[in-house]
Amino acid sequence: MSSVDAHPTIVYPHYVRALDEEKAQLPSSFPREYSEEFQHILPKLLQRGFHILTKLNNQKGNLSNISKNFVLSHPHIHVVILRRALDGAVIYLAYVGSHVQGPSGFMHGGATAALLDDCVSSAVLLSGPFAMTVQMNVQYRKPVPLNSVVIVEGYVEQTNGRKTVAGGKMYHPDGALYAEATLLFVRPRLVEPKM
Numbered sequence: 001m002s003s004v005d006a007h008p009t010i011v012y013p014h015y016v017r018a019l020d021e022e023k024a025q026l027p028s029s030f031p032r033e034y035s036e037e038f039q040h041i042l043p044k045l046l047q048r049g050f051h052i053l054t055k056l057n058n059q060k061g062n063l064s065n066i067s068k069n070f071v072l073s074h075p076h077i078h079v080v081i082l083r084r085a086l087d088g089a090v091i092y093l094a095y096v097g098s099h100v101q102g103p104s105g106f107m108h109g110g111a112t113a114a115l116l117d118d119c120v121s122s123a124v125l126l127s128g129p130f131a132m133t134v135q136m137n138v139q140y141r142k143p144v145p146l147n148s149v150v151i152v153e154g155y156v157e158q159t160n161g162r163k164t165v166a167g168g169k170m171y172h173p174d175g176a177l178y179a180e181a182t183l184l185f186v187r188p189r190l191v192e193p194k195m
């Protein structure tokens with residue numbers, strides 16, 4: 001399988017199996033350029049209480065359309081989604097490929113925002129009723145190099161009626177902060193659009 005085919009819905013089961021049964025052997029579907037780094041980082045995230053979410057294509061209701069998600073289906077952004085049951089925080093362990101460029105050699109700020117929005121939205125959607133982003137404030141701290149692994153973390157801060165305030169951070173696996181965001185979500189009054 002080429003890196004372009006390595007969609008999360010296909011990759012997760014391979015990776016989970018690899019972690020459980022074949023720790024020393026990487027799945028062939030994981031492109032070399034980031035598989036070793038994922039292998040290195042994932043156990044640390046599991047130790048922090050996160051578990052890998054799989055079977056995305058089996059989701060029902062508002063999540064049934066997830067395979068068309070702009071970020072998760074992007075051929076140059078590869079994501080493993082993790083969630084911590086304790087507080088509902090979500091992590092996107094992501095590889096950012098070459099065709100997400102803004103400034104030469106670095107990730108487009110819109111792509112950074114999209115990744116943050118998606119991760120934080122996942123935390124919000126998996127923790128409560130459907131809500132949509134109505135405001136997002138991103139602080140860009142350091143440019144994100146292309147062809148690199150990033151960790152995106154999303155968490156709910158506070159829900160009051162139909163409004164939820166949530167936050168997100170994107171950082172290098174060594175902890176250096178790339179960007180952080182505060183978002184406001186609103187649960188729509190009437191219909192629940194499909195995501």
Ligand SMILES: CCCCCCCCCCCCCCCC(=O)SCCNC(=O)CCNC(=O)[C@H](O)C(C)(C)COP(=O)(O)OP(=O)(O)OC[C@H]1O[C@@H](n2cnc3c(N)ncnc32)[C@H](O)[C@@H]1OP(=O)(O)O
Pocket residue numbers: 053054055056059063066069081117118121122125126132133134135162163184186187188189190195
């Ligand atoms: C194993 C499984 C793993 C699965 C893993 C999950 C993966 C799943 C990934 C999906 C990830 C998707 C990630 C995409 C996230 C987006 O990109 S969402 C798309 C972008 N956002 C939009 O398009 C939203 C557009 N806005 C709207 O449609 C409407 O504003 C809404 C949201 C429907 C709300 O409209 P409404 O129901 O009429 O609400 P309204 O009465 O206007 O406002 C309600 C309250 O909110 C306030 N409000 C509304 N807008 C604003 C605003 N912009 N600023 C401040 N306050 C506001 C109002 O002032 C009001 O306040 P109160 O008067 O009650 O105090």
